[in-house]
Amino acid sequence: MLSLLKHPAVRFLFVATVLSAAVGTDSHAEEDLRVLPQKEARGMLKEYLLKECRKHFDARRKTVAAITTPDAFRARQQQIRAAWIEALGGLPERTPLNARVTGTLDRDDYRIEKVLYESRPRHHVTANLYLPKEGKPPFPAVLVPCGHSRNGKACAAYQSMSILLAKHGFVALCYDPIGQGERCQMLDEKGKPIVHGTTEHTLTDVGAMLVGWDCATYRIWDGIRSIDYLISRPEVDPKRIGCTGNSGGGTMTSYLMATDDRIVAAAPSCYLTSLQRLFETIGPQDGEQNIPGQVALGIDHADYLAMRAPKLTLILAATKDFFDISGTWDTYREAKRFFCILGHGERADIFEFPDKHGFSRPRREAALRWMRRWLQGIDDAATEPELTVSKDAELQVSQTGQAVHDLKGVTVWDLNRQQAGALAPRRQAFWKTNPKEKCLEEVRRLAGIGPAGSTATTRSVGQIDREGYRVEKLVIERKDEVPVPGLLFTPKGGGGKRPGILYVDGRGKAHEARPGGAAEKLVQDGKVVLTVDVRGFGETCAKPPKGYFGSGYRNPFLATHLNRPLPGQRVEDALAALEVLSRRPDVDARRLSIVGVERGGPIALHAAALDERIGAVSVEGAIESWMDVVAAPLGKDQLTQVVPGALARYDLPDLVKAVSPRSVHIRNRVNPDGSPKEKAE
Numbered sequence: 001m002l003s004l005l006k007h008p009a010v011r012f013l014f015v016a017t018v019l020s021a022a023v024g025t026d027s028h029a030e031e032d033l034r035v036l037p038q039k040e041a042r043g044m045l046k047e048y049l050l051k052e053c054r055k056h057f058d059a060r061r062k063t064v065a066a067i068t069t070p071d072a073f074r075a076r077q078q079q080i081r082a083a084w085i086e087a088l089g090g091l092p093e094r095t096p097l098n099a100r101v102t103g104t105l106d107r108d109d110y111r112i113e114k115v116l117y118e119s120r121p122r123h124h125v126t127a128n129l130y131l132p133k134e135g136k137p138p139f140p141a142v143l144v145p146c147g148h149s150r151n152g153k154a155c156a157a158y159q160s161m162s163i164l165l166a167k168h169g170f171v172a173l174c175y176d177p178i179g180q181g182e183r184c185q186m187l188d189e190k191g192k193p194i195v196h197g198t199t200e201h202t203l204t205d206v207g208a209m210l211v212g213w214d215c216a217t218y219r220i221w222d223g224i225r226s227i228d229y230l231i232s233r234p235e236v237d238p239k240r241i242g243c244t245g246n247s248g249g250g251t252m253t254s255y256l257m258a259t260d261d262r263i264v265a266a267a268p269s270c271y272l273t274s275l276q277r278l279f280e281t282i283g284p285q286d287g288e289q290n291i292p293g294q295v296a297l298g299i300d301h302a303d304y305l306a307m308r309a310p311k312l313t314l315i316l317a318a319t320k321d322f323f324d325i326s327g328t329w330d331t332y333r334e335a336k337r338f339f340c341i342l343g344h345g346e347r348a349d350i351f352e353f354p355d356k357h358g359f360s361r362p363r364r365e366a367a368l369r370w371m372r373r374w375l376q377g378i379d380d381a382a383t384e385p386e387l388t389v390s391k392d393a394e395l396q397v398s399q400t401g402q403a404v405h406d407l408k409g410v411t412v413w414d415l416n417r418q419q420a421g422a423l424a425p426r427r428q429a430f431w432k433t434n435p436k437e438k439c440l441e442e443v444r445r446l447a448g449i450g451p452a453g454s455t456a457t458t459r460s461v462g463q464i465d466r467e468g469y470r471v472e473k474l475v476i477e478r479k480d481e482v483p484v485p486g487l488l489f490t491p492k493g494g495g496g497k498r499p500g501i502l503y504v505d506g507r508g509k510a511h512e513a514r515p516g517g518a519a520e521k522l523v524q525d526g527k528v529v530l531t532v533d534v535r536g537f538g539e540t541c542a543k544p545p546k547g548y549f550g551s552g553y554r555n556p557f558l559a560t561h562l563n564r565p566l567p568g569q570r571v572e573d574a575l576a577a578l579e580v581l582s583r584r585p586d587v588d589a590r591r592l593s594i595v596g597v598e599r600g601g602p603i604a605l606h607a608a609a610l611d612e613r614i615g616a617v618s619v620e621g622a623i624e625s626w627m628d629v630v631a632a633p634l635g636k637d638q639l640t641q642v643v644p645g646a647l648a649r650y651d652l653p654d655l656v657k658a659v660s661p662r663s664v665h666i667r668n669r670v671n672p673d674g675s676p677k678e679k680a681e
Contacts, residue, residue: 033510034539035461035473035485041539048482048535049558050279053295056562057276060298064334070342073309081307083297084258089213089645091221091259095121099229102397105390109133110166112390114397115173119225122410126182126397127175127226128153130166131235140240140375141171141230143263145223145256147247147270147359148197148286152181154392157246157359163387164368169376171236175226177248178204178218178412182396182403185412186633191405194634195548198248198286202553205287206638207416207630209560211423212645215287216255218412223256231262238262240375244367246270246359250316251289258307265374266308267367269316270323270357272301275561277327284557292644295561301327305335310344314370316363319354328352413633420630423647431654440610440658442649447568447606454479456576466515468492469523476532476573476580484573485539486532487513489523490586497588500581502607503531504574506599506622508538518595530581534573534603536566536640550637565643571606578611591615598622598670602641602652609658616663624669624677626651635672 036044067073085091099117113129132139142165149155153174162172176183179200184193186200195203205215223243231238242265245253250271257266275295284290291299305313313335317328332350339348351366365384372378398406431439443449455478462473469491476484487509491498501522505511509531512518522529533539536555545551559566574594582589593616596604601622608617623629626647629638656664669677 031464031514033464033471033473033487033513035475035487036483036539038539041485042542044482044540045535045555046542046558049555049562052562052564053279053558054276056295056298057300060300063298064302067338068341073306073338073341077306077309080297080299080303081258084291084299084303084307087214087291087293087297087299088217088220089211091217091224092120094225094228097225097229097232099232105394110163112395114395115229116397116403117225117229119222120410120415122407123412123415124183124403124407124409125175125222125226126153126403127173127229128162128395128397129233130162130172130174132166132169132171135169137235138237139169139171139235140242140371141173141233141236142242142244142371142375143223143226143230143256144172144174145243145245145249145252146174146177146180147245147249148180150180150196151392152176152183154181154390154395156389157364158249159389159395160361160384160387161244161359161364161367163389164364164384165371167385168368168372168382170242170371171230171233173226173230175222177222177252182398182401184402185404187402187405191400191402193402199548202287202639203548203633204412204416205290206635206642207413207420207633208287209292209642209644210626210630210647211416211419212648213416213419214291216289216291218415219252219288220255220259223252224260227256227260227262240264242266242371242375244269244316244371246316246363247357248288249359254301254304257311257313258304261308261311263308263311265312265314265371267314267316267370268304269359269363269367270318270321272304272315272317272331273323273325273327274302274330275300277324277330279558281324282322283554284561286553290557290561292560293563296563300331302331302334305331305348306338309335310339310342310347312347312370312374313349314366315350316366317350317352318357318360318363319352321357323357325352416630416633420627420647424627427647427649427651427654430649431657436658439650439654443606443609443655446646446649447571447643448562448564449568449571449606449610452575452579456580458580466520469520471513474530474580476577478576481576482535482540482573484532484534484577485509486530486577486580487519489513489519489529489531491523491526491528496586498526498528498586499591499593500528500530500584500587500589502574502578502581502592502594503529503597504534504537504595504600504603505531505597506537506601507597508541509533510538512597528581528584528587530577532573532577534570534577534600536570537599545637548634548636549639551640553639556639556642560642560644566640567602567606567643570603571610574603574607575611578607578614582613589613593617595620596622599637599641601666605652605655605659608662608664609655612662614659614662617659617665619664619666621668621670622666623652623672624666625653629672632672636674638672
């Protein structure tokens with residue numbers, strides 16, 4: 001697979017890298033290797049991504065404003081519904097629920113059944129079913145998706161909503177999301193959760209995106225199968241189904257009401273705003289709330305109502321919510337206009353209460369009244385009495401409180417791995433049966449790597465003289481793109497053209513730029529070296545990488561919303577820097593190579609595969625394959641390295657093969673958590 005150490009520059013580089021590891025970097029700490037103003041640099045990537053999103057938001061507003069007839073609305077409705085399902089990676093086939101009741105709690109005017117069913121084979125859902133004792137079945141039923149409470153369905157607010165519904169003649173089903181309550185997917189040897197809630201959701205998203213799915217795909221399918229369970233019950237009228245949930249449950253209510261036509265009445269709480277106001281205030285949230293390509297597809301929060309119009313929808317809002325209330329009203333006004341165009345303006349409404357985020361009593365009462373009006377034909381002002389909620393242990397469906405531990409079922413990690421395994425032979429066949437050019441077109445498409453575009457220019461902002469060579473501070477600029485700070489190392493004296501090396505280090509360009517570092521050793525050997533911070537590295541990194549999500553999750557999610565994942569944008573930066581290097585009069589454009597260190601490794605492989613001017617590529621301390629990322633859900637800083645849907649068409653080893661017969665050397669591979677994958681060569 002590898003053509004090892006064939007290129008002289010590559011051989012020298014790795015000797016230099018090994019030697020530099022033993023050299024301290026503090027002795028010349030007085031040297032300022034920064035190129036851009038520090039405060040501005042840290043926010044550049046975010047501001048760029050927001051600017052790109054605004055272009056799509058503006059285009060969408062024009063499209064929506066032009067809709068004035070039912071036919072025009074329905075044409076767009078059909079288009080965005082198809083795009084929505086495609087963005088989720090499609091939905092799986094229905095399989096047997098294998099539902100069973102593990103216990104019952106008897107209350108004054110309702111009872112609670114502890115139920116267990118499988119949304120996918122051996123992928124278990126734990127839920128509580130609230131059944132009224134009075135009245136004549138079949139009853140209308142309401143699905144109550146949970147928000148991000150650690151105890152899931154046992155959270156007092158979600159219990160209260162379910163009890164309130166049962167007391168007023170509804171069957172209510174409240175189920176645990178993955179990562180919460182009894183459905184934590186990653187447990188230690190004692191059956192205790194390793195991660196919870198939104199952290200588990202976003203970790204799920206990393207592997208799911210690589211195989212063409214999304215955390216939301218899992219969450220939505222759990223909800224759809226929960227409705228399947230509801231309508232399988234003889235006590236439930238399948239033609240009178242409602243859905244209401246708060247926060248993360250408001251997200252799920254929004255998704256489900258847009259996806260499942262069986263939901264007649266919906267009341268999402270404390271979630272709906274607009275993507276523009278969300279991004280410009282608190283920013284993108286956890287994995288399930290970010291659908292790859294959503295902004296590029298023109299699907300905004302108002303479209304969750306539009307996709308179901310004119311079905312009955314009530315937006316529940318909090319004036320002081322961290323989900324921006326002005327965006328909520330923008331969404332409502334847009335959706336209301338659509339409902340009016342369809343002749344059913346009364347079917348969309350909003351309830352705003354002047355409190356903070358949460359499924360508070362006023363919003364629970366508003367949800368109840370909406371369901372009574374439209375599912376029971378009762379238009380009154382029902383109120384919530386004092387309610388007694390159950391203790392967590394009382395509502396427990398599984399024996400130990402963790403279904404995966406008790407039932408040894410299939411987790412989302414297993415499902416991601418299974419899909420990755422299913423894609424592998426298809427991917428291999430794709431590369432085997434198609435010319436390399438066509439395969440690389442797919443690499444470009446999936447990674448969002450566009451044509452070269454405007455010519456890169458450089459601006460010198462300073463110079464450092466060292467013994468035998470100089471370091472020039474450069475800003476590499478392209479029109480309407482994030483500037484790339486670079487350090488250019490050139491030998492002093494001598495003429496003629498020299499080999500050029502582009503150095504992309506995930507730790508930042510300054511890491512090997514100080515005296516004694518790899519860049520010095522290369523320039524002392526007669527090379528011209530350009531070490532750069534592609535966007536999100538070094539100077540343009542918002543904050544130091546740490547934890548599961550490295551330097552954060554907001555910028556990677558903004559990028560995937562645009563269908564321009566960060567790895568692809570970084571490759572564009574690297575190729576622009578390569579162009580700058582190749583144009584230099586002291587560089588031999590026939591002898592160019594690229595080095596990628598840690599997170600820079602995949603960037604270097606992409607660049608070398610796509611640009612044949614690169615004669616050799618060297619990768620140090622990087623992941624070897626995205627298959628490893630899918631297999632190791634506790635990876636660190638992998639969200640910034642994801643290309644959604646990539647494993648359907650290519651993996652990093654495919655890029656290595658695409659570089660051949662040019663020289664490739666990969667050293668000190670690491671696992672997704674950063675630990676060594678193999679002994680040093």
